[in-house]
Amino acid sequence: STTDASTTDASTAAAECTHPPYRVYKVSSSPLILYLEGFLTPGEQTHLLNATASRFRRSVVAGSDGAAQQSTIRTSQSTDLDHHADNVAACIARRALDLQGFDARDAQLEPLQLVRYAAGEEYDVHTDWLADGAYATAPNGGNRATSFFVYVHVAAGTTGGGTNFPLVVAPRDGRWCARGFVECDAPYASGLTFRPVAGNAVFWENLAGGGGEGDARTEHAGLPLTSGDKVGMNIWTRQLPLSQEARRRDVPLDF
Ligand SMILES: O=C(O)CCC(=O)C(=O)O
Ligand SMILES: [Fe+2]
Numbered sequence: 001s002t003t004d005a006s007t008t009d010a011s012t013a014a015a016e017c018t019h020p021p022y023r024v025y026k027v028s029s030s031p032l033i034l035y036l037e038g039f040l041t042p043g044e045q046t047h048l049l050n051a052t053a054s055r056f057r058r059s060v061v062a063g064s065d066g067a068a069q070q071s072t073i074r075t076s077q078s079t080d081l082d083h084h085a086d087n088v089a090a091c092i093a094r095r096a097l098d099l100q101g102f103d104a105r106d107a108q109l110e111p112l113q114l115v116r117y118a119a120g121e122e123y124d125v126h127t128d129w130l131a132d133g134a135y136a137t138a139p140n141g142g143n144r145a146t147s148f149f150v151y152v153h154v155a156a157g158t159t160g161g162g163t164n165f166p167l168v169v170a171p172r173d174g175r176w177c178a179r180g181f182v183e184c185d186a187p188y189a190s191g192l193t194f195r196p197v198a199g200n201a202v203f204w205e206n207l208a209g210g211g212g213e214g215d216a217r218t219e220h221a222g223l224p225l226t227s228g229d230k231v232g233m234n235i236w237t238r239q240l241p242l243s244q245e246a247r248r249r250d251v252p253l254d255f
Contacts, residue, residue, distance in 0.1 A: 019093030023101075025181075029191070029218050030167055032205040035181055035194070036099075039150055039201040040092065047088045048081070048152050049231060052114050055079040059115060059123070062130060073124035076222070081233075096148055096235045099203065107241035108141060113151065113234040115222070117161055123222035125166065127204040128236065131215035140246050141238030143207060143214065146236035151200040153169040158228025163202060166191040167217045193223065196230050212239060 026173060038047075046186040056077035060068040081090035087202040089112055097104045115123070128147045130136045133191055136143040142213070162183050177184035183193035194202050208215035222232070 002034070010181045017087070017094065019091070019095050019098075027202075028204075031168070031208065031215050033165070033168065033192075034203040036100075036148075036201040036203060037179075037181070038199055039095070040109060040152065040199045041146075043197065044088055044092060045198055046113065048092075048233065049087060052079050052081055052180050053190040056114070056116050056129070062124070062135065073126065075121040076117045077113045077121075078113055078115045080113055082111050083109070083193070085122055092150075093235065096237070099148060102238055105241060107247070108145075108238045109247075110141075110144075110234075110236040110238065110242065112248065113236075115232045115234065117222065117225040117230045117232075119225050119227050125164075125219050127206065127214055127216070127219050128234075132215060138240055139243045141242035142240040143212060143238065144236045145207055145212070145239045145249040146203065146205050146220075146237045146253060147205045148233075150200050150233040150235065151196045151198050151230070152233050153229065153231040154198045156230040158196065158225065158230055159225035160224050161196050161222060161228070161230040162193040162195070162223045164193040164223050165218070165220045166192060167219060168192040196232070207239070 020038050020041045022036050025035040025037065027033040056079050058070055059074045059078040061071045061074050063069040063071075078126045081089050083093040093106065093109055095114065097106065097109070128144050129144055139208075155193050158248075168191050170176070171186075176182035178195055180195055183195050186193055204218055206215060206218050207213060208217075
């Protein structure tokens with residue numbers, strides 16, 4: 001390709017990439033939650049791991065002042081991957097926008113964020129939408145309208161590490177369990193837990209109501225990994241375009 005990496009965006013990469021025929025299953029209407037089977041190809045999974053392998057650092061969260069800080073609630077390692085500088089990541093970003101219809105723009109995407117969990121690590125219950133409006137300003141793209149959590153790698157023998165939505169009722173049909181998408185051994189009262197399955201993804205809308213308020217029902221957790229190794233990826237779409245500066249900056253978007 002002769003495309004200059006600095007000018008590549010999810011639109012230009014779309015011409016060069018072939019999207020896998022992933023399947024979409026609605027899990028919940030309100031909040032909207034979709035399960036995406038085969039969202040990443042095996043080649044894309046390998047590429048994402050290789051592109052980020054040496055770059056993982058202790059994850060951070062938004063502190064009470066909005067600034068990124070380490071916390072016992074999020075003990076994983078993470079790293080950003082700028083999809084404007086990586087054609088595979090740009091193709092995945094394009095796919096994530098396409099699912100959201102023609103109005104979702106590349107400028108609304110945060111850099112892709114990979115998250116790695118070793119045994120014992122977790123991300124306790126949180127929302128992806130920012131509770132403090134001071135950090136959901138127009139130059140910051142407003143709030144996080146939607147989230148994808150994509151399972152990039154799940155080592156053989158991995159246990160635990162599901163993605164749990166405590167306030168969402170689990171779907172009932174046995175195929176959710178039989179296909180390995182949903183954890184069905186946990187008590188009903190614990191809500192909905194997706195099992196980590198490499199290549200698959202969960203998509204949801206974070207905001208509700210006409211005013212775009214954060215939807216409390218979208219709270220969720222990356223449950224503790226009890227053994228193995230799990231790498232996931234967040235793809236966050238803002239309500240509005242992020243300023244060029246905010247798109248490139250690690251702080252305060254990197255949580
Ligand atoms: O690890 C998971 O299953 C979920 C992670 C998550 O919610 C996040 O990184 O915001
Ligand atoms: Fe999250």
